[in-house]
Amino acid sequence: MEISIDLKLMREIVFKDELLLMEMLDEWKIDSNSKITEIKKRFMEQDNKGLYNKIHELKTNFSMLHCGEAIRFCESIIKKIEIENPVVESEIQELDAIVLKVNSQLNI
Numbered sequence: 001m002e003i004s005i006d007l008k009l010m011r012e013i014v015f016k017d018e019l020l021l022m023e024m025l026d027e028w029k030i031d032s033n034s035k036i037t038e039i040k041k042r043f044m045e046q047d048n049k050g051l052y053n054k055i056h057e058l059k060t061n062f063s064m065l066h067c068g069e070a071i072r073f074c075e076s077i078i079k080k081i082e083i084e085n086p087v088v089e090s091e092i093q094e095l096d097a098i099v100l101k102v103n104s105q106l107n108i
Contacts, residue, residue, distance in 0.1 A: 001073070001094070003101045006066035025106045032061050036099045043092045050079045058095070062102070070098045 007021070014020040035058045042050040059074035077091055 001069055003067060003069050003098060005102060005105055009066060010064060028061060028064065029103050029106060032099050034089065035061065036096050039095065040092060043087060048081050053092060065102065070102065073098060078089060107108060
């Protein structure tokens with residue numbers, strides 16, 4: 001899956017201060033990595049409510065970067081949970097891979 005990001009919103013939030021932008025992006029990485037770790041844990045525990053909440057939080061993180069592909073992927077998993085279809089491990093692995101791809105793009 002091709003992943004694209006747009007930092008326009010983030011740049012506006014920091015008033016185009018590149019140093020502050022770098023700090024925010026570092027925080028984004030830390031927070032998103034923490035969320036994916038928690039998502040894996042909730043998946044293993046079969047905690048669908050917790051999984052739903054954490055994936056929704058990660059979707060919000062992706063929204064800050066206008067990362068449409070990642071947002072749509074999160075929405076597809078959220079929808080599965082809502083209709084009580086089981087989430088499979090490969091979906092969690094793909095979500096992890098998306099976070100890694102975004103992280104690598106943020107190493108500006």
